[in-house]
Amino acid sequence: MATLPLTGPAAAPLDILTICKADHWVDDVLPRFATLVDAACSGTVRRHLRLVTDPAAPPETEGRMVGTLLERGWHTVVCRPFDDPLPGRRLLAFDALRAGLLGEFGLREGLYLDPDTDVVADLQGIQRIAPEADLLWVANPLVLAPVHADLERHGFGLPAGTGGPVLMEPGFFYLRRDLDREFAAACARFPEVNDFVPGSTYWNIVMRSLGAKAVRLPDEFNRTFWDIPAAVTGARSVHFTGQWKHLQPFLEYDRPGRSIAIRPEPVIRRRPPAARRPAALAVVALFRDNASYLPHAFSRFEAWERAGLPIRYFFLENDSTDDTAGLLASFMQGRRGRLESRRLAIRYRHGTGSEHHDRIMPLARMRSFIVGEAMAGAPAADDEWTLLLDSDIFFPDDILERMFAARARDPRPESIGMLTCYTQQLFDAARIPGIAAPCPLLPGRAIADHYVDTFAFQDADHRHHHPSCAFARCRRCRAGATAPHPLPLIPADRPIVDVAAAFGGLALVPTALLRDPRIRWTTYGCGHDQTQVLAEHVVFCDRLRTITGTRVVVLQDVDCVYRN
Amino acid sequence: MAATRAVIHVEPRIAWQAAFAPLVAAGLRAIGVPYAVTRSRERLGSGLPILLGTSCFRAIEAEGPFLLLDRCSFGDPGAWVSIVLDGHGRRGDHRVPETRDGSRWERYGVDVLPWRTAGTRTILCGQTETYSPHHDTVAAWYGTVAGDCSHFRPHPAAPGPPPAACPTARLPRTESWDDCRLAVTLNSSVAVATVLAGIPTATLDEGAMAWEVTSHTPDTIATPDRTEWLHWLAWTQWTHDEIREGLPWRRFL
Numbered sequence: 001m002a003t004l005p006l007t008g009p010a011a012a013p014l015d016i017l018t019i020c021k022a023d024h025w026v027d028d029v030l031p032r033f034a035t036l037v038d039a040a041c042s043g044t045v046r047r048h049l050r051l052v053t054d055p056a057a058p059p060e061t062e063g064r065m066v067g068t069l070l071e072r073g074w075h076t077v078v079c080r081p082f083d084d085p086l087p088g089r090r091l092l093a094f095d096a097l098r099a100g101l102l103g104e105f106g107l108r109e110g111l112y113l114d115p116d117t118d119v120v121a122d123l124q125g126i127q128r129i130a131p132e133a134d135l136l137w138v139a140n141p142l143v144l145a146p147v148h149a150d151l152e153r154h155g156f157g158l159p160a161g162t163g164g165p166v167l168m169e170p171g172f173f174y175l176r177r178d179l180d181r182e183f184a185a186a187c188a189r190f191p192e193v194n195d196f197v198p199g200s201t202y203w204n205i206v207m208r209s210l211g212a213k214a215v216r217l218p219d220e221f222n223r224t225f226w227d228i229p230a231a232v233t234g235a236r237s238v239h240f241t242g243q244w245k246h247l248q249p250f251l252e253y254d255r256p257g258r259s260i261a262i263r264p265e266p267v268i269r270r271r272p273p274a275a276r277r278p279a280a281l282a283v284v285a286l287f288r289d290n291a292s293y294l295p296h297a298f299s300r301f302e303a304w305e306r307a308g309l310p311i312r313y314f315f316l317e318n319d320s321t322d323d324t325a326g327l328l329a330s331f332m333q334g335r336r337g338r339l340e341s342r343r344l345a346i347r348y349r350h351g352t353g354s355e356h357h358d359r360i361m362p363l364a365r366m367r368s369f370i371v372g373e374a375m376a377g378a379p380a381a382d383d384e385w386t387l388l389l390d391s392d393i394f395f396p397d398d399i400l401e402r403m404f405a406a407r408a409r410d411p412r413p414e415s416i417g418m419l420t421c422y423t424q425q426l427f428d429a430a431r432i433p434g435i436a437a438p439c440p441l442l443p444g445r446a447i448a449d450h451y452v453d454t455f456a457f458q459d460a461d462h463r464h465h466h467p468s469c470a471f472a473r474c475r476r477c478r479a480g481a482t483a484p485h486p487l488p489l490i491p492a493d494r495p496i497v498d499v500a501a502a503f504g505g506l507a508l509v510p511t512a513l514l515r516d517p518r519i520r521w522t523t524y525g526c527g528h529d530q531t532q533v534l535a536e537h538v539v540f541c542d543r544l545r546t547i548t549g550t551r552v553v554v555l556q557d558v559d560c561v562y563r564n
Numbered sequence: 565m566a567a568t569r570a571v572i573h574v575e576p577r578i579a580w581q582a583a584f585a586p587l588v589a590a591g592l593r594a595i596g597v598p599y600a601v602t603r604s605r606e607r608l609g610s611g612l613p614i615l616l617g618t619s620c621f622r623a624i625e626a627e628g629p630f631l632l633l634d635r636c637s638f639g640d641p642g643a644w645v646s647i648v649l650d651g652h653g654r655r656g657d658h659r660v661p662e663t664r665d666g667s668r669w670e671r672y673g674v675d676v677l678p679w680r681t682a683g684t685r686t687i688l689c690g691q692t693e694t695y696s697p698h699h700d701t702v703a704a705w706y707g708t709v710a711g712d713c714s715h716f717r718p719h720p721a722a723p724g725p726p727p728a729a730c731p732t733a734r735l736p737r738t739e740s741w742d743d744c745r746l747a748v749t750l751n752s753s754v755a756v757a758t759v760l761a762g763i764p765t766a767t768l769d770e771g772a773m774a775w776e777v778t779s780h781t782p783d784t785i786a787t788p789d790r791t792e793w794l795h796w797l798a799w800t801q802w803t804h805d806e807i808r809e810g811l812p813w814r815r816f817l
Contacts, residue, residue, distance in 0.1 A: 053593065059590040059591070059593040059594040059808075059810070060590050060808070062589060062590060062593045063586035063587060063588075063589045063590030063591075063593065063808070064586055064590075066585060066586050066589040066601050067582065067583070067585060067586035067589075069601075070574060070576045070582060070585060070601060070603070071576065071582065075602060075603055075604065076600055076601070076602035076603070076604060076608065077600060077601045077602070078568055078598075078599075078600040079589065079593065079598070079599055079600065079601070080568065080598040080599075103609065104568070104600075104609075105600075105608065105609075106604075106607075106608040106609040516580050516583070517641075518580070518640070518641055518642030519642070520642075543642050546587075546804060547580070547583050547584075547642060547804075548583040549583055549586050549587075
């Protein structure tokens, strides 16, 4: 029996290979597999995945899956649909696939593990065992009578006096060369085998055909879960079969305590639990004639600072005729970041609407400029988020917690590239009789659930609802309407709304995404008079989504942000 | 079993690469090409390496065929990427159709300004690497042309001002193209921008994408008709949407 050398030259990287279909296992099974491998194995470990893709799935879905797998640290992912060389024997074809994995990944050797295997202890060093062998294998403790019968019938029974019959477990083996030709030859030469686990029969034929080139590993390298004593005390990896697979996600190993805990929730979630607020913040804002508004914003920033949040500030003030520049300069004393006060003499073309090119393009340039300034410096933390804030936006001081709590309820929070709120328009109550409700944050002001930033909003199907808002809950857009809204409305019971574009005057974006200089603002005009242009946020959101593959969402339940 | 025909090499810690790899994957899948995605810096199997950027995968470039996805020569880098086989810039094969009309160029509506006929400044354009077999270092190349230039325009990614010994150190720095008589570069993509802006340009390495429409010494001005070159240029880069749909891969794989 082979033993694991405990000393010797540093091991080459341990290459671990597995196979998975491009289905829910990518989210449900592979994260546990990857997390346990990374946690248990020392030295350099590279995980390789043969992803059996679904020809019916949209290419974009496959692309996103590839992005997710890269993000989760897979070294190589080979993507190809199932190419069934053994029609009608699909499970067997998966066994055949394992026999040729080294070539798939361009490797000389590697450890194959079924993806529903828990790696509990270090497997590093396995590559130094019996270097002359082509195949290192572990015993399957299951008594597979049909396999034994096949082996006896085809002349692969063990000679008398060699101990009890032992079968190879085909869910854990170390390959030093591909055995696909041997596997195919066995299938061709012995077509009549059991239908229960034919792959096991052929793997055992291959293993026994290799003679001394196949070396058995100590049993501790891999045990089945139902061998509870081994799983609790010493198995380096544990594989799951049959109904036990349903239990696997809830299991946690406590080796020092020699116990296994069964938790009420999956131990390793699809993704790490989302943080409750950013680790650090970069605040980016444009201001012009906002002296009366700034005390509100400053009070929020100061509350966050008191709570220990590291913040960098990047403010661009232009052409103010009040004390905005002075207030900002005073606030920035001793704080990290940059204040740019510019006399840009921008010619706003009054009377042609707020969507005119001459207004939007300068805004886009200013936004891009000040974000560029923010991205030029190092973030305050790896997980820094950037708060994009417009002037005259009012919000409670726990807005960050509210947004992150809403984000945490999304099934894929890390896929969100931009968090925006359900920013409501503030009204004089007299202007919206019958539908007005008091604003909880600003006494004397009224709200009607009207989403304010209709110009920047494009729904998930790239439909512009402007000047109405796209939300069914809005009382103002529905009140007094003489005809139904011509586009589908977003129901009120959807807390996280995926959109093509939105802003709302307050948004959070991971700083890491904004360090890509392509993700900036601009606009495009239409017609000679330029009275119709795209909101600059539409272009920004489009770039954010398409370049980073992330989502832009409106947190419909975070409706405590208001604009005058 | 269908073999892997393309291998996307990506460094996931570089944000644009991590974001771009899924686009390339979707495009390959859209046309049914078996592919792999890897962070390996080494060639993997027999599939054609698709390299995202020039910085991480030099060992692969040195060992055989490769397909390079790099910064575009014209237009918005957020919307375009250049694709070239087995080389950098014009040294590689862009698989441009032998017969081509102006439709692809005109579809994307990039402005081309008339050639300038006046100007006094000769601006030497910096670059970070030579990408040329003729010059070992950028500084050495600067030494061959700085004497003919009046100003120096540093590369945006250059790390600070040049050392005093650098041949460009004596030249006033500029970022403006005003009053420019001639832009001088080795093979930087800035030459495409200057030619599109109507600024006469000298490129001194045949790998420059604007080689056909530029002079090749700092003391000569060339203002040829750019039409044919523009039509060629339009086939050297592809939009992100085209990549996602798999259009370029049909030409290269």
